[in-house]
Every structure is written in C-alpha cells, then in structure tokens.
Amino acid sequence: MRLEREHWGSRLGVILAVAGSAVGLGNFLRFPVQAAKNGGGAFIIPYLIALLLVGIPLCWVEWTAGRYGGGFGHSTGPGVFQSLWKKNRFIKYFGITAIFGPLLIYMYYIYIESWCLSYSWYSLTGQLASIPDNQGFVNFLTSYQGLDTPSFLAFSSAGLIFFVLTFATNLGVAYYGIRGGIERLCHIAMPLLFFFGLVLAVRVITLFAPDPAHPDWNSINGLGFLWNPDFSALKSAKVWLAAAGQIFFTLSVGMGAIMAYSSYVKKNEDIALSALTSASTNEFAEVIVGGSIIIPAAFIFFGPDQIVGLAESGAFNLGFVTMPQIFNKIPVGAIFGFMWFFMLFLAGITSSISLAQPVIAFLEDEFNVSRQKAVKIFAAVSFVLCLPAVVFIHRGVLDDLDFWGANFFIVVGATLEIVLLAWVFGIDRAWDEMHQGARLKVPRIFKFIIKYVTPTFLLAILGYWFFTDWWSLITMKDVPSENVPYILGIRLLLLGLLLLFVFLVWKAWHKREPGQSPGKEAEQ
Amino acid sequence: MTPGGWIFLISTWGLIILVAVYCFSRVFQNEAKEKTGGDN
Numbered sequence: 001m002r003l004e005r006e007h008w009g010s011r012l013g014v015i016l017a018v019a020g021s022a023v024g025l026g027n028f029l030r031f032p033v034q035a036a037k038n039g040g041g042a043f044i045i046p047y048l049i050a051l052l053l054v055g056i057p058l059c060w061v062e063w064t065a066g067r068y069g070g071g072f073g074h075s076t077g078p079g080v081f082q083s084l085w086k087k088n089r090f091i092k093y094f095g096i097t098a099i100f101g102p103l104l105i106y107m108y109y110i111y112i113e114s115w116c117l118s119y120s121w122y123s124l125t126g127q128l129a130s131i132p133d134n135q136g137f138v139n140f141l142t143s144y145q146g147l148d149t150p151s152f153l154a155f156s157s158a159g160l161i162f163f164v165l166t167f168a169t170n171l172g173v174a175y176y177g178i179r180g181g182i183e184r185l186c187h188i189a190m191p192l193l194f195f196f197g198l199v200l201a202v203r204v205i206t207l208f209a210p211d212p213a214h215p216d217w218n219s220i221n222g223l224g225f226l227w228n229p230d231f232s233a234l235k236s237a238k239v240w241l242a243a244a245g246q247i248f249f250t251l252s253v254g255m256g257a258i259m260a261y262s263s264y265v266k267k268n269e270d271i272a273l274s275a276l277t278s279a280s281t282n283e284f285a286e287v288i289v290g291g292s293i294i295i296p297a298a299f300i301f302f303g304p305d306q307i308v309g310l311a312e313s314g315a316f317n318l319g320f321v322t323m324p325q326i327f328n329k330i331p332v333g334a335i336f337g338f339m340w341f342f343m344l345f346l347a348g349i350t351s352s353i354s355l356a357q358p359v360i361a362f363l364e365d366e367f368n369v370s371r372q373k374a375v376k377i378f379a380a381v382s383f384v385l386c387l388p389a390v391v392f393i394h395r396g397v398l399d400d401l402d403f404w405g406a407n408f409f410i411v412v413g414a415t416l417e418i419v420l421l422a423w424v425f426g427i428d429r430a431w432d433e434m435h436q437g438a439r440l441k442v443p444r445i446f447k448f449i450i451k452y453v454t455p456t457f458l459l460a461i462l463g464y465w466f467f468t469d470w471w472s473l474i475t476m477k478d479v480p481s482e483n484v485p486y487i488l489g490i491r492l493l494l495l496g497l498l499l500l501f502v503f504l505v506w507k508a509w510h511k512r513e514p515g516q517s518p519g520k521e522a523e524q
Numbered sequence: 525m526t527p528g529g530w531i532f533l534i535s536t537w538g539l540i541i542l543v544a545v546y547c548f549s550r551v552f553q554n555e556a557k558e559k560t561g562g563d564n
Contacts, residue, residue: 010555012551012555015551041532042532221525223529224526224529227529227530228525228526229526270554273547273550273554276547277551280540280547281544284540287536287540439554440550
C-alpha cells in the first residue's frame with residue numbers, strides 16, 4: 001500500500017520554508033564581503049541583473065518542476081525529471097544531481113552551523129567576553145576546531161558535542177515531517193531570525209561614532225564602504241561572475257531543495273506569487289539586514305584602513321573572529337553576541353533541514369518507506385558522511401566539498417532543470433503549469449528569459465569553468481601535496497556515493513512492473 | 525557616504541521593500557479571501 005503524501009499546512013508555511021532554505025549563513029556573512037570586495041554599490045548592478053535574469057526565473061522553474069513532479073508522487077530529481085520527460089529512460093539518472101548536490105552541502109554545512117550554536121552559548125555564558133584581543137579569538141577558534149595541536153584528526157570535545165547537538169536537532173525536526181516539523185520550525189525560526197537581525201542592524205547603525213578620536217569611523221561611512229559605487233569594477237568579468245555566484249548561492253536554486261519543498265504544494269495552489277515572495281524575503285534578509293551588520297560594524301571599530309584587509313580575510317574570519325571583538329566593545333555585548341550567533345544558527349538550521357529533505361523524500365517516494373524510517377536511515381548514513389568535514393578540516397576537505405556541492409553541482413543541476421522544463425517539456429506547457437492556480441501573472445518577457453537567456457547564461461558559466469578551472473581542479477594542481485591523499489579520498493568517497501545513487505535509482509525503477517509509473521497512485 | 529552611495533542604498537532598499545510588501549500583502553489578501561470563501 002502506498003503511503004499518503006503530505007502537504008503544507010498553509011501558503012505562508014511553504015513561503016517561509018522556502019525562504020528559510022534560501023536565507024542561510026551566506027546572507028549575513030558572504031554577501032557583505034562579496035559586495036565590499038567587488039565594487040561596493042556598483043556590485044548591486046550585476047547582482048540585480050543576475051537576480052532578474054537567473055535567480056528569479058530559476059525559482060519559478062524549480063517551483064514549477066517540483067509541483068508538477070509532486071503530482072506524480074515525486075519530490076526529488078530522478079522522479080521529477082522522469083515526469084517531465086516520460087519517454088526517456090535515462091533522464092532519471094541525471095536527476096541524481098538534485099539529491100547528491102544538497103547531500104554534499106549537508107556534509108559540511110551542519111558542522112559550520114554547530115559553530116554558530118556553540119558561539120551563541122559561549123556569548124551567553126560570558127566565555128567570549130573574557131577573550132582580550134584578536135589573537136585570543138583566533139586561538140579560541142583554532143582550539144575549538146581542534147587545530148591547536150598537530151594531529152592526524154582535528155576535533156575538540158566541545159566541537160563534537162555541539163556538532164552532535166546540531167545534527168540531532170536537524171533530524172528531530174525532519175522526523176516530524178513537512179507540516180509537523182519543517183513548517184512548524186520555520187513559523188518560529190523565521191520571525192525570530194528577522195527580529196534578531198533587525199535589532200542588530202539598528203544597534204550597529206545607532207552606534208554612530210563610538211570613538212571620539214575617529215569621528216569619521218561612523219555607521220554612515222560604514223554603510224558607505226558597502227554602498228559607495230566604484231564603477232570601474234563593472235569592467236571586470238570577475239565582478240559579474242561573483243554577483244551571479246552570489247545569486248545562485250543565496251536563492252538555493254539548482255540544488256533540488258526548492259523542488260522538494262514545492263512538490264508538497266497542491267496542484268491548484270499558487271506557486272508564481274509564492275516563489276517571488278520567498279525570493280523577496282531572502283533579498284530583504286541579505287541586502288537590507290545582512291548589509292547593515294557585519295561590514296558597517298567592522299568599519300566603525302577598525303576603520304577604513306583595516307576594513308579592506310578584514311574583508312579580504314574572508315567571511316568566517318569576520319563572523320567568528322572580528323564580530324565577537326566588536327560585541328566585547330559595546331554595552332550588553334554578550335546579549336548582542338548571542339543574538340548574532342543564534343541568528344546565524346537559525347539561518348543555518350532552516351537551510352540544512354532543506355538540504356536533508358531531498359534524500360529523505362527520495363527514500364520515502366521511491367522505496368515507499370515511512371518518514372520516520374527514512375529519517376533513521378538518513379541519520380545513520382549522513383552522520384558518517386559528515387565526519388570527514390569535521391576531522392579533516394585542516395586538510396581542505398570542507399573546501400573541496402563546498403566547491404563540488406555549492407558551486408559545481410548546483411550550476412549543473414540548474415542547467416538540467418531549466419533545459420528540461422523549457423526545451424523538453426516545452427515552454428508553453430511549463431508556462432501554463434506555472435500559472436495553474438497562480439495569484440500573480442508573470443510578465444511574458446520571462447517566457448523568453450526562461451527559454452533563452454537563463455540557459456545561455458548557465459551554459460556560459462559552465463563553459464567558462466570547464467575552460468579555465470577544470471583541469472587544475474581534477475589534477476588537484478592547487479592542493480598542497482600533504483593534503484592530496486585526503487582530497488583524493490573524499491573525491492573517491494563522493495564517486496562511490498554517486499554510484500550508489502545510480503544503483504538506488506535503477507533499483508527503485510527496476511522493482512516496479514514495466515509501464516508502472518512510480519507514485520502514480522499519488523497523482524492528484 | 526557619497527551621494528552615489530545614498531542613491532544606490534535608497535533605491536535598492538526601496539525596491540526590495542516595495543516588492544516584499546507587495547508580495548506579502550497579496551499573499552495575506554488571498555488567504556483572507558479563501559478563508560471567507562470569497563475567492564474562486
């Protein structure tokens with residue numbers, strides 16, 4: 001007997017869940033650093049263009065593909081792709097990108113998310129307040145990651161405890177399903193996240209110029225560092241690629257998470273307005289809230305000379321080393337520190353839960369196992385898979401997973417999705433499907449953009465990558481020699497995983513009788 | 525902050541807030557209509 005398919009409890013529920021998937025650590029850490037490094041206010045021009053030509057069209061595509069596949073009882077790439085191109089026996093294997101990509105990101109994202117939880121705890125308990133200077137914070141972070149003493153495995157007991165706690169929380173939410181777990185979490189976490197974010201943004205802006213010796217180190221000039229346009233930066237292809245990359249990263253498109261979520265939307269319910277609403281929620285969190293905290297705060301306390309170096313030092317350094325120092329300098333900094341790190345944790349958990357969903361849904365849909373059983377299987381397997389990013393962080397394993405998961409597979413996945421929907425399924429059918437039950441009439445220009453502009457853009461990015469980076473990445477040219485065995489090991493593990501998914505897809509379709517459409521009973 | 529910076533900040537923030545408010549008002553409006561049975 002086929003298990004009954006879940007649905008979202010309300011339209012707001014699915015909007016908040018998709019927005020939660022999109023609003024992640026990158027909104028508050030990655031965006032401001034990218035903007036500061038790539039032309040300030042002028043970065044917004046390619047950013048908005050990429051949002052219009054790539055980001056929003058891909059949101060509509062993924063919501064449409066997901067809801068269509070959900071109508072046949074499929075939430076994930078293999079089943080959704082097969083639904084879109086029924087005559088092709090091999091297309092389901094390409095859909096593996098929409099399960100494999102999010103799993104890869106999950107393998108390291110949980111660990112970073114656990115840092116946020118632990119730092120929010122350390123803020124509340126006053127441990128961060130007792131650290132005197134920059135070097136102290138650097139030492140604290142390296143000790144937390146287990147990098148302070150040379151060893152084969154890098155971990156600390158505190159790091160492991162918070163990792164397990166974060167891992168268990170994610171699975172606890174997943175266990176209670178779409179409505180009882182994910183939707184309920186997002187109903188609480190998203191408003192709380194925005195509340196903390198807005199309080200922090202207002203606090204930073206109302207700091208004005210706390211150091212009388214440097215009246216120009218003020219919050220307005222801090223915002224200016226991010227927003228003053230440097231138009232010469234627009235001549236650089238790197239800036240345009242950085243903006244497109246940020247849009248991809250921030251909207252969670254191409255990874256299969258939105259597809260999985262939208263598959264639980266009923267056939268006649270709106271997706272056009274919901275997709276735009278969740279995308280605009282994400283942009284509010286990123287550009288307005290995210291852009292008003294980290295860079296302006298760092299500018300106010302470290303000044304224009306050091307801010308460039310801080311931005312160059314990377315998002316994690318700013319978030320986990322620079323920000324705690326700033327909280328130590330302001331009244332009730334422990335509370336603001338807690339808010340900052342807990343906000344990051346909330347942003348993280350609403351994203352990581354969406355990364356877990358495709359694998360769990362794949363087991364549910366294609367092997368007809370219960371939600372609870374699927375979560376237990378996922379828990380056992382993913383715990384082991386997450387460990388390399390924890391214990392081999394000093395060997396570049398986390399960075400390698402980040403490249404394959406958050407860069408390579410999402411671009412490949414997005415390209416496959418849009419080509420399949422706009423060209424194979426057909427743009428006219430896709431347009432009609434998107435507008436079924438729609439509460440928003442999408443401007444017709446997007447029909448042209450979805451069919452021609454977005455796929456061209458994606459193919460250009462993939463082509464550029466193959467042309468410039470492919471060989472050096474495969475041959476690990478830029479990997480330090482002592483890390484090569486570890487990177488090779490993780491890549492072999494990923495290859496094995498990929499083959500396992502190929503086998504599982506083959507098994508899922510093979511065990512059905514010829515001609516039987518998987519999940520057909522669930523067709524609405 | 526330069527005048528250019530202000531222009532970029534205000535126009536970008538304004539655009540994002542406008543779209544978000546429009547979308548959410550439409551979502552809530554539709555939900556209210558559906559609850560009272562006034563839509564279909």
